[in-house]
Amino acid sequence: MIxxxxxxxxxxxxxxxxxLLVGHGGEVAERGIAVGAGALGLALAGVVAFPHLxxxxxxxxxFAATTAAGPPIELAFYVDPLSAVLLLLAHTVAFLxxxxxxxxxxxxxxxxxxxxxxxxxxxxxxxxxxxxxxWVLLVGWELMGACxxxxxxxxxxxxxxxxxAVKAFLMTRTADLGLLFAILVLGLRFDSYRISTVMAxxxxxxxxxxxxxxxxxxxxxxVVGKSAQFPLHTWLPDAMPGPTPISALIHAAxxxxxxxxxxxxxxxLFLSAPAALNVLALVAAVTxxxxxxxALFTSDLKRVLAWSTxxxxxxxxxxxxxxAWSAGVxxxxxxxxxxxxxxxxxxxxxxxxxxxxxxxxxxLRDKLPDTFLTMSLGFGALAGVVPLxxxxxxxxxxxxxxxxxxxxxxxxxxxxxxxxxxxxxxxxLTVAYSLRAWLMVFLGSPAGADLAEGEVxxxxxxxxxxxxxxxxxxxxxxxxxxxxVYPEAVLGSGEYHLLHPELGLVMTVLVxxxxxVVxxxxxxxxxxxxxxxxxxxxxxxxxxxxVGLVRxxxxxxxxxxxxxxxxxxxxxxxxxxGAWGLGRVLRLAQNGNVQGYLMVVVVGACALAVVxxxxx
Amino acid sequence: xxxxxxxxxxxxxxxxxxxxxxxxxNAVLVLMGVELMLNAVNLNLVAFDAYFRDVLxxxxxxxxxxxxxxxxxIGLGLAIVLLVFRTHGQIDVDTMRELADREEPAVAER
Amino acid sequence: MTVVEVLFLLLGLVAVGSAxxxxxxxxxVHAALWLVVTLGAVAGIFLLLAAxxxxxVQILIYVGxxxxxxxxxxxxxxxxTGPQPDLDARRALPAVAVAGLVLAVLGTTVVAGFHGVELxxxxxxxxxxxxxxxxxxxxxxxPFEVLSVLLLAALVGAIVxxxxxxxxGGE
Numbered sequence: 001m002i003x004x005x006x007x008x009x010x011x012x013x014x015x016x017x018x019x020l021l022v023g024h025g026g027e028v029a030e031r032g033i034a035v036g037a038g039a040l041g042l043a044l045a046g047v048v049a050f051p052h053l054x055x056x057x058x059x060x061x062x063f064a065a066t067t068a069a070g071p072p073i074e075l076a077f078y079v080d081p082l083s084a085v086l087l088l089l090a091h092t093v094a095f096l097x098x099x100x101x102x103x104x105x106x107x108x109x110x111x112x113x114x115x116x117x118x119x120x121x122x123x124x125x126x127x128x129x130x131x132x133x134x135w136v137l138l139v140g141w142e143l144m145g146a147c148x149x150x151x152x153x154x155x156x157x158x159x160x161x162x163x164x165a166v167k168a169f170l171m172t173r174t175a176d177l178g179l180l181f182a183i184l185v186l187g188l189r190f191d192s193y194r195i196s197t198v199m200a201x202x203x204x205x206x207x208x209x210x211x212x213x214x215x216x217x218x219x220x221x222x223v224v225g226k227s228a229q230f231p232l233h234t235w236l237p238d239a240m241p242g243p244t245p246i247s248a249l250i251h252a253a254x255x256x257x258x259x260x261x262x263x264x265x266x267x268x269l270f271l272s273a274p275a276a277l278n279v280l281a282l283v284a285a286v287t288x289x290x291x292x293x294x295a296l297f298t299s300d301l302k303r304v305l306a307w308s309t310x311x312x313x314x315x316x317x318x319x320x321x322x323x324a325w326s327a328g329v330x331x332x333x334x335x336x337x338x339x340x341x342x343x344x345x346x347x348x349x350x351x352x353x354x355x356x357x358x359x360x361x362x363x364l365r366d367k368l369p370d371t372f373l374t375m376s377l378g379f380g381a382l383a384g385v386v387p388l389x390x391x392x393x394x395x396x397x398x399x400x401x402x403x404x405x406x407x408x409x410x411x412x413x414x415x416x417x418x419x420x421x422x423x424x425x426x427x428x429l430t431v432a433y434s435l436r437a438w439l440m441v442f443l444g445s446p447a448g449a450d451l452a453e454g455e456v457x458x459x460x461x462x463x464x465x466x467x468x469x470x471x472x473x474x475x476x477x478x479x480x481x482x483x484x485v486y487p488e489a490v491l492g493s494g495e496y497h498l499l500h501p502e503l504g505l506v507m508t509v510l511v512x513x514x515x516x517v518v519x520x521x522x523x524x525x526x527x528x529x530x531x532x533x534x535x536x537x538x539x540x541x542x543x544x545x546x547v548g549l550v551r552x553x554x555x556x557x558x559x560x561x562x563x564x565x566x567x568x569x570x571x572x573x574x575x576x577x578g579a580w581g582l583g584r585v586l587r588l589a590q591n592g593n594v595q596g597y598l599m600v601v602v603v604g605a606c607a608l609a610v611v612x613x614x615x616x
Numbered sequence: 617x618x619x620x621x622x623x624x625x626x627x628x629x630x631x632x633x634x635x636x637x638x639x640x641x642n643a644v645l646v647l648m649g650v651e652l653m654l655n656a657v658n659l660n661l662v663a664f665d666a667y668f669r670d671v672l673x674x675x676x677x678x679x680x681x682x683x684x685x686x687x688x689x690i691g692l693g694l695a696i697v698l699l700v701f702r703t704h705g706q707i708d709v710d711t712m713r714e715l716a717d718r719e720e721p722a723v724a725e726r
Numbered sequence: 727m728t729v730v731e732v733l734f735l736l737l738g739l740v741a742v743g744s745a746x747x748x749x750x751x752x753x754x755v756h757a758a759l760w761l762v763v764t765l766g767a768v769a770g771i772f773l774l775l776a777a778x779x780x781x782x783v784q785i786l787i788y789v790g791x792x793x794x795x796x797x798x799x800x801x802x803x804x805x806x807t808g809p810q811p812d813l814d815a816r817r818a819l820p821a822v823a824v825a826g827l828v829l830a831v832l833g834t835t836v837v838a839g840f841h842g843v844e845l846x847x848x849x850x851x852x853x854x855x856x857x858x859x860x861x862x863x864x865x866x867x868x869p870f871e872v873l874s875v876l877l878l879a880a881l882v883g884a885i886v887x888x889x890x891x892x893x894x895g896g897e
Contacts, residue, residue: 593713602824618843639815639822676779680862
């Protein structure tokens with residue numbers, strides 16, 4: 001079995017290499033490798049994951065270890081239910097994205113590098129999920145960031161793609177310093193880099209409350225960056241110029257979820273240092289509201305989904321912050337499914353309409369029936385409509401915050417109340433923006449309805465390669481609620497407080513009321529935008545970064561360049577110029593006049609004679 | 617006579633010879649200046665020979681040798697002067713500046 | 727003031743005067759002729775200083791051969807016979823300064839170095855042909871041979887220089 005795990009890790013990397021080798025060698029070959037590797041990866045993931053769900057004993061193995069100064073760095077793997085479910089999620093979405101890309105990226109000249117990078121990313125995510133050594137995890141983590149950079153800038157002829165890629169990379173990389181330092185601190189403290197060893201040591205006790213606040217807070221910083229929480233939330237919407245399948249894979253289902261995974265994986269550490277949980281709770285509370293507001297007022301479909309991702313990630317972090325580990329993880333899984341569905345469906349819409357702006361859409365229900373059906377399910381799950389999976393997991397999260405506010409001991413009470421209130425309000429806002437997007441895209445009068453008959457642009461439904469993944473993802477979206485009802489099957493036996501019927505009822509009523517309000521506003525606006533997109537007085541986080549970080553760094557860079565050019569080079573150039581000038585001056589003496597030379601000789605000889613006379 | 621009389625005389629002749637070499641434009645006149653200088657040297661040698669009463673008569677012998685060398689030198693020098701005259705058409709040393717270090721017309725780019 | 731001293735002074739004056747004329751006259755041929763006078767005066771001084779043989783060799787070689795060569799050169803380079811206004815370069819003043827410097831250095835050296843030293847010519851061995859010849863061919867025979875090689879080299883060089891252009895003339 002352990003060799004299957006190794007194979008699982010290696011297959012995506014090998015397929016990435018193969019994709020690059022094959023290059024433009026043939027459409028069948030490059031597509032075959034991409035999709036085939038995806039399928040193989042999924043199969044292997046299934047083989048590894050299913051035996052380790054529920055109450056199965058986790059699989060741990062060390063392949064190799066380095067002998068260096070300090071604790072050894074080992075190639076160690078660990079597969080427990082958490083790893084298993086994430087393996088399934090990651091490989092399923094990756095495989096579906098590869099299939100989807102056959103249609104979406106058809107005719108794209110950079111398909112080989114795209115496919116290779118998607119495979120590479122899958123490998124990196126797998127590495128993160130099954131790693132038992134902190135350094136191995138870091139390698140996978142950083143590799144994901146690198147793939148994200150390359151994939152966002154897939155269309156690098158667009159300046160916003162390049163800018164978005166750089167922004168994402170810089171922000172996540174800076175946050176990753178937190179992870180690096182946390183690893184170093186943990187290694188120092190526990191004399192081991194193995195996650196299972198460290199977590200076991202922490203769980204065994206012997207650490208006072210908040211003794212381990214430093215690594216916990218450092219990890220918090222790292223996940224805040226990776227998962228685009230406040231104040232490092234600005235990179236995710238700007239990563240949308242990347243291809244839509246990439247947004248689905250990386251920025252919805254997997255990479256940003258890796259932050260949540262990391263917290264879940266190192267949960268004993270966080271439990272022993274509630275200070276970090278307080279930070280996380282505060283960040284989550286702020287982020288979920290903030291992002292929901294942004295989603296409410298933007299008119300770009302992908303940006304709505306991006307902000308929605310940020311908001312839902314905050315939900316997961318909120319759940320983890322109050323101690324509801326399973327709620328957080330289950331919402332992660334659910335969100336992975338329906339957000340990937342939403343992004344892929346959005347891709348189909350964008351593919352058909354040719355623009356990501358919702359004002360260019362409208363009335364697509366008849367023209368894109370499959371997309372309409374699946375995307376409605378996705379929006380429903382996002383909004384928390386019964387009986388889709390989103391309803392169950394969101395209720396689990398809100399219920400957890402309610403419980404924590406009433407009698408929790410991890411987070412400060414006021415913070416728990418804040419989190420609860422934030423979660424409820426965000427849920428309302430989520431309904432609002434999901435409904436708004438749904439209405440604007442699929443119902444109402446199509447954009448350009450006032451155009452003459454012959455001028456209406458052609459809108460075609462997506463090809464099968466794009467539709468099938470949508471339907472496949474719609475399945476867990478619709479039926480995933482079962483997992484929440486029977487979590488033991490997936491996460492193992494234990495105490496679960498995931499079902500809050502009274503809360504569920506209240507939330508459903510709220511959902512219905514909000515929906516009514518939104519529909520009324522929509523009708524009033526004549527089937528267009530229910531409220532005009534307003535320019536929000538946003539917290540100018542990006543401005544702060546710009547003034548505080550970007551400009552000084554650029555100034556420093558210019559200073560360095562000027563220093564190199566004007567100061568250091570000046571010495572080199574000056575030396576050269578000096579030699580030139582001196583040569584030119586000396587050349588004046590070499591005028592070719594022999595008698596002049598003789599004069600100098602004679603005078604020199606006399607001078608020497610005088611000196612000799614004086615000295616001797 | 618005081619020894620310094622002939623020595624001073626030789627210095628005077630030498631200085632005049634230097635002036636002649638430095639200031640004259642015609643190559644032949646320059647060579648005449650050189651002859652003056654050589655004569656001054658000879659005078660110096662002979663004066664010292666008389667003073668020291670050298671058994672080897674080194675001073676006079678050397679003066680003789682100087683004369684020989686002067687003859688050889690003037691022969692070759694005039695041959696060169698004639699060569700120059702053939703190529704340039706004149707022997708004005710002021711105009712012969714081929715040894716000059718000229719400014720490079722193409723300066724290397726930075 | 728002995729006769730020798732008077733004669734010396736006279737000859738010295740002649741030598742210096744004609745040397746000055748050599749370097750300042752405007753006519754080139756006159757310069758050559760004044761050179762003859764200078765060389766002659768110097769030969770006279772040689773006689774005074776008990777260098778007989780040398781004096782006659784001076785006349786023979788210098789006046790007889792060297793100056794004749796110079797005159798030939800003047801002729802072959804088509805030197806104008808009349809006075810020329812531009813025989814001196816414009817650097818007369820610096821040249822005077824340099825010459826003056828040389829004179830100052832040398833003069834100071836000799837006067838300061840040999841002040842009060844008397845040149846006694848009474849018992850001097852006269853540099854007759856016999857003595858000079860004996861010295862040369864006994865003590866100085868090696869330099870003598872070398873000098874003859876030198877003369878040969880100069881001869882060959884002069885011929886090569888003259889002939890070379892004759893063949894390459896018009897290039």
